[in-house]
Amino acid sequence: MRERPLVADLVKDTFVPKMFRVRQKFPRPRIDPADIPDIIRSLLSEEKFASRVKPGMRIAITAGSRGVANVALTTKCIADFVKSRGAHPFIVPAMGSHGGATAEGQREILAGYGIVEEYVGCPIISSMEVKKIGVNDEGGDVYIDKNAAEADGIILGCRVKPHTAFRGPYESGLMKMMAIGLGKQYGAEVCHAEGFKNMAKNVPLFGRCILKNAPILFGVPTIENAFDETCKIVAVAAEDIDAVEPELLKEAFSYMPRILVDSCDVLIVDQIGKNFSGDGMDPNITGTFCTPYATGGIDAQRVAVLDLSPETHGNGIGLGYSSATTKRVFDQLDLASMYPNAITCTVLGGVRIPIVMESDKETIQVCIKSCNEIDKSNPRVVRIPNSLHLEHIMLSESYLEEAKNNPQMEIESELEYLPFDEDGNLW
Known part of the structure; x- marks a missing residue:
């Protein structure tokens, strides 16, 4: 694959900002x-x-x-x-x-x-x-x-x-x-x-x-x-x-939980899967609606999907509403389990395959690089584990003052760069 080094080279200098962890506070009535x-x-x-x-x-x-x-x-x-x-x-x-x-x-x-x-x-x-x-x-x-x-x-x-x-x-x-x-x-x-x-x-x-x-x-x-x-x-x-x-x-x-910032340049979703949402990632959270007949969620210019959950057994429905994903996700896809649901509900967009990059870092970088009219030196990036568990999320440095002034947010960490390994994957 001669094209892969060229593609990686196109994004290798794209800046990925420092991030910090926050705890989002929601009401918690619960049955034991x-x-x-x-x-x-x-x-x-x-x-x-x-x-x-x-x-x-x-x-x-x-x-x-x-x-x-x-x-x-x-x-x-x-x-x-x-x-x-x-x-x-x-x-x-x-x-x-x-x-x-x-x-x-x-x-x-x-x-x-x-x-x-x-x-x-x-x-x-x-x-x-x-x-x-x-x-x-x-x-x-x-x-x-x-x-x-x-x-x-x-x-x-x-x-x-x-x-x-x-x-x-x-x-x-x-x-x-x-x-x-x-x-x-x-x-x-x-x-x-x-x-x-x-x-x-x-x-x-x-x-x-x-x-x-x-x-x-x-x-x-x-x-x-x-x-x-x-x-x-x-x-x-x-x-x-x-x-x-x-x-x-x-x-x-x-x-319903939500991401307590209204918009971002890039939304990073660590995992999608049917166990989180019928759409892989709940658009009520991520804004990645498959139809114009429902609205809500964060307004994100680009969405990066890094992995599939083990529980979804290769069903990557919803991936088509992301901007880029990893080779790891691509290799796990079970198209036979994805297509019947999409064909039956007559909405095919969720099973399309977005840009595929070798690593987590490249996937995030291609999303940042392809954004329009943003501050590339201080991009607004939000990272969530999935669309179901939103108590602990990560925000980029550009959100720091907003988080400090939001009583529903508790800052849990210092600013730090995302920990990529030598292969460019998060650990």
Whole structure:
């Protein structure tokens, strides 16, 4: 590869500024995981919910593909309650086209989160087969997981959270778990067919049809705080989902973390992955939205992605919204796991491959060098570990006075240059 030395030479003199570490302060309401079994047992013991689970019933419990806090524990607790009522629970992966749109791939995703039969104490039935359960108010056919459709009841386990590609009263949560999660590859594709411009309409359109025609009993959604910790668990009866979920979404928005500076020249993201966000890096944090139908996050002129998380198993979706990445990331990419999700949701930008540089240093340097109308001698650089864990981040020297005057920031280190090794990689 004769071009590589030339490319490296183009950026080798680009200045990378000194950085300092800060702790960002966010409200932290939190449920101790040790209390979760008692909380779920208490919620579901209310007559409104307990009366719906009758002896002998086969009940499907949904589990999604997101890195939800305590997801294995909450799923187990729901299954334990079902068994305590004399019914027979089983887990269904409810994740649309994720896991390479295969039954085994979806089972593997659940296993990665600790949702295995030995732990949850009931079968996991993973299949991509779907069954038509009705027609929505616009005349469209609605399909869901066949095993769930044929169960005596369905309990929705999920998290309520702002979506990464659209805005509406129902984003990531109960309605979407039904409309897209339970829809598997086929249902997800149908729901996405009109694009994210219409997703705020289609999620409740399909969700309401499922509520009407499938044996949904209730949901047990969670909300997380800014530290990726469970801070609220509720039980919502099927007939109340339509009215209750929008209020839960507003509460989830209030707990979202953020980068406490509004803009930067270069945002460095140490890792992206499906365990951090369905988009690899949550655009509600990074500003790297895949559609014009949602906004927010930091305003960054360039984004550098340095690595993939081990948990994402090579799925580098979201990488396409970065400006440059490392050869290390490129070598890990599993295109077979990336493409089905992108094709299904009809947004291809996230699986494009940006500029690939040999090292962390070169990746950062090419981002700084290619910025327009900035102070190259004092660039504004922000470094985050990922888009989910934002308590401790790094800022460049240009932010020092701003950080000193921000009561939500605590400076934790002196100014220092990033510690690159002899190969130009951070250690």
